Every structure is written in C-alpha cells, then in structure tokens.
Amino acid sequence: MPRLALPSAEPCRVRRAGAAALGALALGLWTGSASPAAASPPAVVTAPAIAGARLAPVAYGALQGWGQDDAAAAFATFLESCAALGRAMPEAGPRSAPTLKAGLAHACAAARRLGPGRPLSPLARLFFEANFRPFRVIPDGRDEGFYTGYYEVEAEGAPAPTDAFSVPVYARPNDLVMESPTANSGPVGRRVDGKLVPYFDRAAIEDGALAGQGLEIVFLKDPVDLFFMQIQGSGRVRLPDGRVLKLNYDGYNGHRYLPVGRLLIERGIVPRDEMSMDRIRAVMEADPEAGRALRRENPSYVFFKALDLPPDAGAMGAQGVPLTAGRSIAVDRRLHSYGSPVFVEAELPLSAPGTAEPFRHLMIAQDTGSAIVGPARADIYFGAGREAGSRAGRIRHPGGFTLLVPRLAAPAAADARR
Known part of the structure; x- marks a missing residue:
C-alpha cells in the first residue's frame, strides 16, 4: 500500500476514508488479496479474560x-515485535495467547502492507x-493500573582485572x-550427591565461591554499578578501547x-516519599562498607551473557527484540x-522528583520481570544511562492501563478455546 499523505483540509473526511481503507485492507490480508470476498473473511477476536481484572470497552476518543x-x-516498535511473533517463547503465556497471537499476526500483516518506511x-x-x-x-479492588520504571x-x-x-x-x-x-521462577540450585541444594547466595559469591571457573565476562570499576545492573537485568559496559x-x-x-530500598525506609535512613534509585546509590556511595553490607542483605544474584548488538541498541527484552525507550514495557x-x-x-515525575507530568504513550509489551505481577502492572523502559536511571527510579505511580485487542484473526484461531 503506498504511503499516504494526510492533508489538513477536510480532516474528518480523510479520517473516515483512511479508516475505511485500512479496514478493508485488514479484511483482505487473510487471503493476500485486496478483496475480502475471495475467501472466508477473518473472524472477530473476542476480548481475553484476564485473571484478577475486568475489561471495559472504551472509545479511542476517551483516551487522554x-x-x-x-x-x-x-x-x-510494534513492527519490532512483529518480527519476533513467530518465535517459540520458553515461558508459559496466558490461556488466551493462541487467539491473541493469531490476531497480532493478522495486524502485523496489515502493518507490513503499509510499506517499508515509517508512516506518518x-x-x-x-x-x-x-x-x-x-x-x-481494571484490576480487582482498584480503579487503575500501577507503573514503575527501568533502564x-x-x-x-x-x-581483564586490574586495581x-x-x-x-x-x-x-x-x-x-x-x-x-529465562525467568526468576521455578526450582533453582545445584546438585550435590544427587540432591538439589540451594545455590550460593550473594555473600558467598562475592567471597569467591565462583572464582577460578572462568566465568568472568568483564570486570567493572564500581560494585554499585553491578548491583544496579543485576536489578535492571541488563547493562552496557564501556571498555578502555572505546x-x-x-x-x-x-x-x-x-x-x-x-529490595534494599525497603530496608532503608524501615530503618529510617530514607523517607518513603523520597525513595528512588538515586537515593539508594547515594547511600551506598557515601559509606562504601555500609553499602556493601546492605547489598549482601539481598541474597539474590543475577548472571549475564554478552550480546552481539550495536552499542546504541536498546536492552534486549524477553520477547527477543531490543527495547525502545518510552515505547517498550514489561x-x-x-x-x-x-x-x-x-x-x-499517567501523571509521572519525568523531569524532577515531586513533579507530575502527563505521560500518554502507546507502548508495546516486549518484556517481563519477576516483580511485574498483576493484570494492570507494567514497567516502563526509559533507555540507558544515569539520566534514564534517575527518571526510572522515580516512577511508582498509578495510571490507566488500556489494552488494544486485535479486531480480526483467522476463523479457526479466533474461535479457539482460550
């Protein structure tokens, strides 16, 4: 389909014509033809049943x-997800996944028909x-969803190690x-005499439990950076040669x-309304020995792998695609x-602590996390570096969570039991 230019004149008529054209295109994509009469038309996808929430239809015009x-x-960003849609996911998804996946595949086909360039x-x-x-x-017992940020x-x-x-x-x-x-769940440990026993905790690993096994990928300057890298699940390391x-x-x-932030609140070191990743880092850097002891109270320890990605690519999400700042969520x-x-x-403190600025973005679900639990719970990806980290670390806020459900899919897939 050729790229369309939408003139400012007669916007309502253009909008109706454009929507009609795209609707006809979506119907025709199932057969590869522009005419839906060439084969059985796609069926309507019903809204999924999501445990712990009810879904209420809403008009696009009602979305602020x-x-x-x-x-x-x-x-x-949606097209990035389309490229990964056919891959088998190692994690168990929702019961509605086959139906939604078929609908997403149908929408992806429509998106590709718009051409290789980014549309207006x-x-x-x-x-x-x-x-x-x-x-x-709408989650049970609440009116809105809940958002945090990551980076x-x-x-x-x-x-190689140096001083x-x-x-x-x-x-x-x-x-x-x-x-x-691929997920922080299920039995984990090591086998000793045929029995699964708990793996080494953070303190044991920091004291050398894994030394000498050749597992070192790289060596960092700051242990606080490693700790935050483990919390976020990704990182980019700048080497001396650039x-x-x-x-x-x-x-x-x-x-x-x-969560060490919870410990700082409980001990009266940081007020609850001032808690952020910046405050945690400041506490650890002000007293390195106390910071080390605080980190060791969290026994969880994350391992990494190196990725062959361009330096400016986003962190790799669980879907298997690089994330996009401000457009990807877990x-x-x-x-x-x-x-x-x-x-x-949502209203989020984007520029500074204590502010409330409108965040109205269409996001794509491309990642997950062990702390991301619930039907209207999401983690917003803000990009890389200290500034993104400061912004992400301030986010613990409610907000509207509106799921876009595909309209159409293959008849068999749309009628499948969820």
Whole structure:
C-alpha cells in the first residue's frame, strides 16, 4: 500500500476514508488479496479474560492524549515485535495467547502492507484504530493500573582485572540448575550427591565461591554499578578501547530478591516519599562498607551473557527484540501476550522528583520481570544511562492501563478455546 499523505483540509473526511481503507485492507490480508470476498473473511477476536481484572470497552476518543501521541513511534516498535511473533517463547503465556497471537499476526500483516518506511503519525494512528479495539483493564479492588520504571545501566569496565577494575560480572555457572532459564521462577540450585541444594547466595559469591571457573565476562570499576545492573537485568559496559559490551540477564541463583530500598525506609535512613534509585546509590556511595553490607542483605544474584548488538541498541527484552525507550514495557507474562499494544495514561515525575507530568504513550509489551505481577502492572523502559536511571527510579505511580485487542484473526484461531 503506498504511503499516504494526510492533508489538513477536510480532516474528518480523510479520517473516515483512511479508516475505511485500512479496514478493508485488514479484511483482505487473510487471503493476500485486496478483496475480502475471495475467501472466508477473518473472524472477530473476542476480548481475553484476564485473571484478577475486568475489561471495559472504551472509545479511542476517551483516551487522554491518544490523538497527540506519536503513533508512528509506537508503530515502529510494534513492527519490532512483529518480527519476533513467530518465535517459540520458553515461558508459559496466558490461556488466551493462541487467539491473541493469531490476531497480532493478522495486524502485523496489515502493518507490513503499509510499506517499508515509517508512516506518518496520522496514518499510524488510523492503523491502530482499524486493527485494534481498546479495553481498559481494571484490576480487582482498584480503579487503575500501577507503573514503575527501568533502564539499562551504563558502566565502565575492562576485559581483564586490574586495581581499578576488580568487580567481576559472571556468566551463568555450569552447575546452576534452573527450571525456567529465562525467568526468576521455578526450582533453582545445584546438585550435590544427587540432591538439589540451594545455590550460593550473594555473600558467598562475592567471597569467591565462583572464582577460578572462568566465568568472568568483564570486570567493572564500581560494585554499585553491578548491583544496579543485576536489578535492571541488563547493562552496557564501556571498555578502555572505546568498545561497548552489551550484557543481558541469563539466570539467577534462586534466592529471594530483597529490595534494599525497603530496608532503608524501615530503618529510617530514607523517607518513603523520597525513595528512588538515586537515593539508594547515594547511600551506598557515601559509606562504601555500609553499602556493601546492605547489598549482601539481598541474597539474590543475577548472571549475564554478552550480546552481539550495536552499542546504541536498546536492552534486549524477553520477547527477543531490543527495547525502545518510552515505547517498550514489561508486563506479567502469565496474563499478557508479547507484542500487545497498551496505552498508558499517567501523571509521572519525568523531569524532577515531586513533579507530575502527563505521560500518554502507546507502548508495546516486549518484556517481563519477576516483580511485574498483576493484570494492570507494567514497567516502563526509559533507555540507558544515569539520566534514564534517575527518571526510572522515580516512577511508582498509578495510571490507566488500556489494552488494544486485535479486531480480526483467522476463523479457526479466533474461535479457539482460550
């Protein structure tokens, strides 16, 4: 389909014509023909049943900021998910995954028919409106969803240990047994005399339990950077020769994650309303020995793998695609399908602590996390570096969570039991 230019004159007529054209295109895509009469038309996809929430249909016009958002940016991120849609996911998804996946595949085919270039934002918006129906996800006992933020840590490192670079980043050990290698869940440990026993905790690993096994990927300068890299699950390490090493989550030791921010609040060191990742870092850097002791109270320990990605690529999400700052979110993989668009309506402290600025973005579900639990719970990816980290660390806020459900899919897939 040729790229359309949407003139400012007669916007309503253009909007109706564009929506009609995209709707007809969506119907015709199932047969590869522009005519839906050539074969059985696609069937309507019903809204999924999501445990712990009810779904309420809503008009696009009722979504605050929908018409002002950069839909073209969301479209580009959606296409990234389309490229991964056919891959088998190692994690168990929701019961509605087969139906939603078929609908997403149908929408992806429609997106590709728009051509290789990024469409203008008005056309991208019409694409989403023609191919998806919005449903507010209202969690039981609450009116809104809840958002946090995450980012990709940037750190200095070296390929070999020196006096300045002495903090090892470990690859996943060969003796680590994980039932689910891509998620912090399921039995984890090591086998001793045929029995699965708990794996080494953070303190034991920092004291040298894994030394001498050749597991060191790189050596960092700052142990606080490693700690935050483990919390975020990804990082980019700048080496002395200018190269950038991309790291991504590759398993954990099976011990429970204890938020050190909670400890600082409980001990009266940081007020609850001032808690952020910046405050945690400041506490650790002000007293390195106390910071080390605080980190060791969290027994969980994350292992990494190196990725062959361009230095400026986003962190790798669980869907297997690089994340896009301000457009990718992590969701509860048990309840949502990767590639699903979600419109976020929230007031967030984006520029500074204590502010409340509108965040109205169409996001794409491309990642997950052990702390991301619930039907309207999401983690917003803000990019890489200290500034992104400061912004992400301030986010613990409620907001509207609107799931865009595909309109159409193959008849057999749309009628499948969820």
